[in-house]
Amino acid sequence: MSFNCQRANLKKPDSITKALVSTAFQDHISKQLELDSLVNLNFKKPISRNKICKLDAKSKVDSGLSKNIVKKKTFNDEKEYVLTKATAADLPTLAEKLGLVGIDDSRKQIGETEWNEIKIKYKNRQEFKEPCVICKEPLGINQQVLLSCTHTFHRNCLEMFEKHSGKKACPMCRKERYKARVVYDASRYHKNVSASKIQAAWRGYLVRKWYKNYRKMVPPKNPILRKKFFEEKLSDITNRLIQSFNYDADNLLEDIEKNLKKSRETFKNFDERYRHISEEEWSSLLTKVINRNHDECSICMNKYNLPCSIFDLEKCLDQNEAKPIVLLSCSHLFHSVCLNTFEELNLDKINVCPECRSAYRKREISTFFNKN
Numbered sequence: 001m002s003f004n005c006q007r008a009n010l011k012k013p014d015s016i017t018k019a020l021v022s023t024a025f026q027d028h029i030s031k032q033l034e035l036d037s038l039v040n041l042n043f044k045k046p047i048s049r050n051k052i053c054k055l056d057a058k059s060k061v062d063s064g065l066s067k068n069i070v071k072k073k074t075f076n077d078e079k080e081y082v083l084t085k086a087t088a089a090d091l092p093t094l095a096e097k098l099g100l101v102g103i104d105d106s107r108k109q110i111g112e113t114e115w116n117e118i119k120i121k122y123k124n125r126q127e128f129k130e131p132c133v134i135c136k137e138p139l140g141i142n143q144q145v146l147l148s149c150t151h152t153f154h155r156n157c158l159e160m161f162e163k164h165s166g167k168k169a170c171p172m173c174r175k176e177r178y179k180a181r182v183v184y185d186a187s188r189y190h191k192n193v194s195a196s197k198i199q200a201a202w203r204g205y206l207v208r209k210w211y212k213n214y215r216k217m218v219p220p221k222n223p224i225l226r227k228k229f230f231e232e233k234l235s236d237i238t239n240r241l242i243q244s245f246n247y248d249a250d251n252l253l254e255d256i257e258k259n260l261k262k263s264r265e266t267f268k269n270f271d272e273r274y275r276h277i278s279e280e281e282w283s284s285l286l287t288k289v290i291n292r293n294h295d296e297c298s299i300c301m302n303k304y305n306l307p308c309s310i311f312d313l314e315k316c317l318d319q320n321e322a323k324p325i326v327l328l329s330c331s332h333l334f335h336s337v338c339l340n341t342f343e344e345l346n347l348d349k350i351n352v353c354p355e356c357r358s359a360y361r362k363r364e365i366s367t368f369f370n371k372n
């Protein structure tokens with residue numbers, strides 16, 4: 001006690017009554033030791049908001065008394081304000097007022113200049129980018145408080161921490177009777193980061209879209225990709241062409257089938273009718289016919305004398321003189337007269353073999369003998 005008195009430049013103790021001095025010291029010590037039960041003064045009641053505003057005219061104070069003011073505040077309204085609830089412990093004691101002891105630093109109100117210094121310190125450490133040390137979640141857009149010890153937490157986390165620990169002290173540095181201020185640095189940082197992410201995603205989407213279109217317009221240099229590019233282009237054009245026609249697929253396919261069949265037949269007939277057949281081929285055809293040993297004209301169903309071999313041709317030629325025989329390129333034999341009659345009766349433009357229905361070239365058997 002005597003030590004405190006000496007430090008505080010005691011003001012003329014003679015002029016103050018002993019009772020006042022002892023009361024002032026009792027009050028001061030009990031407040032220092034937080035012995036609220038011993039203090040029976042009006043300070044126990046929360047002091048009015050007006051009084052606090054007078055004490056700290058520069059800072060906006062949330063005394064916790066006016067619920068309407070708290071309700072009006074939203075996350076979008078990024079106005080910083082001092083949060084600390086003023087209690088009896090925050091006011092100077094009678095002993096301090098009388099100058100019996102020096103004023104405790106922790107009881108001093110913090111002005112804007114001091115707050116700016118605190119903010120510079122905490123911003124240098126970039127703590128608003130780190131997660132809240134109480135809940136380990138990012139500070140994000142949740143309400144954030146900055147303490148006068150330059151540490152920052154979620155407002156809710158700090159309140160819960162104090163509720164459970166039962167005393168008002170910074171969870172990190174244990175500083176008691178700190179001042180707290182609601183700040184929005186983490187919220188602003190979080191919004192910036194989120195906006196950047198959204199912008200990056202959107203820009204990525206645009207670039208990818210542009211690149212896809214670019215790839216459709218400009219052929220790549222790689223030969224494999226280039227081939228693929230042109231194939232896709234061609235199939236695109238074909239698809240668009242097909243889509244632009246309104247057609248019946250079955251009918252179209254049927255038509256195609258018919259046309260193909262016709263053209264195939266035409267080509268086949270064309271080939272057979274105008275194909276040059278050499279002497280050797282004719283001879284082999286005749287041999288084939290003789291070997292088959294079919295000695296009946298399929299048109300008149302009458303027999304003709306077939307030679308035993310190509311060398312017997314001369315003998316049988318005389319026997320068949322009345323009704324000469326004709327050999328077709330399809331290797332079928334008929335009476336010349338029968339075939340001529342058959343051809344006359346044919347309504348088609350092209351004559352076909354009565355047996356195998358293929359176009360043919362014909363040659364009379366007698367010509368073989370003459371040539372030979």
Ligand SMILES: [Zn+2]
Nearest residue numbers: 132135154157
């Ligand atoms: Zn937290």
Ligand SMILES: [Zn+2]
Nearest residue numbers: 149151170173
């Ligand atoms: Zn701290």
Ligand SMILES: [Zn+2]
Nearest residue numbers: 297300335338
């Ligand atoms: Zn015949």
Ligand SMILES: [Zn+2]
Nearest residue numbers: 330332353356
């Ligand atoms: Zn035939």
